[in-house]
Amino acid sequence: MDARLAVDDAALGRAALAVLDANWTGSATVPAPGLYPHQWNLDSTLVAAGLAARPERTARARAELTGLLTAQWRDGMIPHIVFRPGDGYFPGPAVWRSADCPAAPAGVATSGLTQPPLQAYVVWRIWRRCPCEETAGFVRRVWPHLAAQHRYLSGSRDLGGAGLAAIVHPWESGMDDSPAWDAPLAALPFRAGVHEDRYVWLALRYRDAGYDPAYLRAEHPFAVEDPFFNGVWLASTWAMTRLAEVAGAGAGPYEEAAERIRGALLARLWDAADGGFLARDLRADRTIPVRTIGGFGPMLDPGMPAHVVDALADLLESPRFMGAAGYPVPSCEIRAVEFDRARYWRGPSWVSANWLVRQAALAHGRETLAATLGATTLRLVRQSGFRECFDPFDGSGRGCRDFSSSAALTLDLLAPGGVPTG
Numbered sequence: 259m260d261a262r263l264a265v266d267d268a269a270l271g272r273a274a275l276a277v278l279d280a281n282w283t284g285s286a287t288v289p290a291p292g293l294y295p296h297q298w299n300l301d302s303t304l305v306a307a308g309l310a311a312r313p314e315r316t317a318r319a320r321a322e323l324t325g326l327l328t329a330q331w332r333d334g335m336i337p338h339i340v341f342r343p344g345d346g347y348f349p350g351p352a353v354w355r356s357a358d359c360p361a362a363p364a365g366v367a368t369s370g371l372t373q374p375p376l377q378a379y380v381v382w383r384i385w386r387r388c389p390c391e392e393t394a395g396f397v398r399r400v401w402p403h404l405a406a407q408h409r410y411l412s413g414s415r416d417l418g419g420a421g422l423a424a425i426v427h428p429w430e431s432g433m434d435d436s437p438a439w440d441a442p443l444a445a446l447p448f449r450a451g452v453h454e455d456r457y458v459w460l461a462l463r464y465r466d467a468g469y470d471p472a473y474l475r476a477e478h479p480f481a482v483e484d485p486f487f488n489g490v491w492l493a494s495t496w497a498m499t500r501l502a503e504v505a506g507a508g509a510g511p512y513e514e515a516a517e518r519i520r521g522a523l524l525a526r527l528w529d530a531a532d533g534g535f536l537a538r539d540l541r542a543d544r545t546i547p548v549r550t551i552g553g554f555g556p557m558l559d560p561g562m563p564a565h566v567v568d569a570l571a572d573l574l575e576s577p578r579f580m581g582a583a584g585y586p587v588p589s590c591e592i593r594a595v596e597f598d599r600a601r602y603w604r605g606p607s608w609v610s611a612n613w614l615v616r617q618a619a620l621a622h623g624r625e626t627l628a629a630t631l632g633a634t635t636l637r638l639v640r641q642s643g644f645r646e647c648f649d650p651f652d653g654s655g656r657g658c659r660d661f662s663s664s665a666a667l668t669l670d671l672l673a674p675g676g677v678p679t680g
């Protein structure tokens with residue numbers, strides 16, 4: 259399936275469902291045939307969010323997340339890839355060797371990293387879309403898994419000791435090639451020619467330390483506080499305060515956690531001078547001055563102060579991001595020297611990132627901004643199909659085809675009404 263989706267909404271929705279059905283393995287939706295043949299944490303969670311827009315697909319949205327959670331590690335980490343036997347991919351199970359790690363689940367091979375913790379946020383959306391007995395049971399079943407994930411992030415990933423979770427590899431960001439990682443990657447003690455590539459080298463360092471949190475804190479050479487990862491964590495923490503009642507648990511700890519994460523984001527990553535959130539390199543002890551779409555992540559939090567939201571919305575709508583792109587939102591600030599309209603996460607527009615920014619706008623009642631983001635994102639898929647990403651100037655498709663999260667979130671964008679944000 260490819261371009262020429264300049265059709266009516268019903269046909270666009272059917273085309274999206276056809277992609278999702280083709281990419282369903284029986285227990286998960288792979289991000290795309292061929293290029294990504296396993297279950298990816300972030301992609302699956304976005305697929306569940308999109309499927310929940312169709313009442314008849316709610317059961318599959320729940321199954322998608324339930325499947326992902328069966329691969330959760332005993333320490334609470336939800337892995338970034340869950341492998342299924344047979345299909346190749348590099349780096350695959352032979353590289354990650356999760357079976358050698360006592361914290362990894364038995365019977366399933368996974369990577370040793372995680373991705374932005376969007377699960378609670380999407381469970382809450384599924385609940386709001388379909389507050390039925392089945393979903394209530396689902397919320398009660400997944401609650402201990404979500405609680406363990408949140409404990410893992412605050413207990414094992416607060417490497418800076420200030421209340422934020424650090425990513426320990428660019429693959430944990432969901433924005434693998436973002437220019438925000440250029441400086442910390444360049445600083446790695448890596449010798450070209452000896453090892454194959456910095457990304458794999460870094461993953462092997464962590465693996466060879468037994469995926470040990472003490473090693474991460476003391477020695478691991480890549481540790482970054484990313485505003486997107488932490489903005490998603492904060493949005494999920496907020497969702498936990500809402501889900502607590504359904505799960506029969508207390509909201510108090512999550513209310514406190516949300517305050518702590520929000521406070522740390524503002525104290526450590528907010529650049530008041532230029533109005534935006536930046537990533538912080540813990541090993542170099544400085545913020546990384548390049549502005550990317552990840553800097554809008556904290557706006558997902560309904561509790562972000564109004565002056566911060568105003569500044570973020572101004573930046574988003576300025577020619578630095580949406581204002582100068584025909585098909586927003588570019589993944590990197592257009593005027594940055596690192597901007598490249600053709601390279602992954604260094605310029606192209608992504609349906610998933612646009613959808614999250616749209617959710618952020620809705621969280622603050624910015625209906626006009628949300629409507630623009632929704633319409634321009636639908637224009638991308640109508641023009642070029644469910645591609646992985648798109649040229650932000652002319653909307654042409656880039657990366658792989660039949661990309662599940664692009665298809666799934668189209669369903670959400672087409673759905674009448676929306677999910678109440680309160």
Ligand code: GLC
Pocket residue numbers: 289294298300301431432433434435
């Ligand atoms: C790339 C993206 C990441 C995504 C994965 C599978 O690695 O950067 O966000 O999860 O592809 O689609």
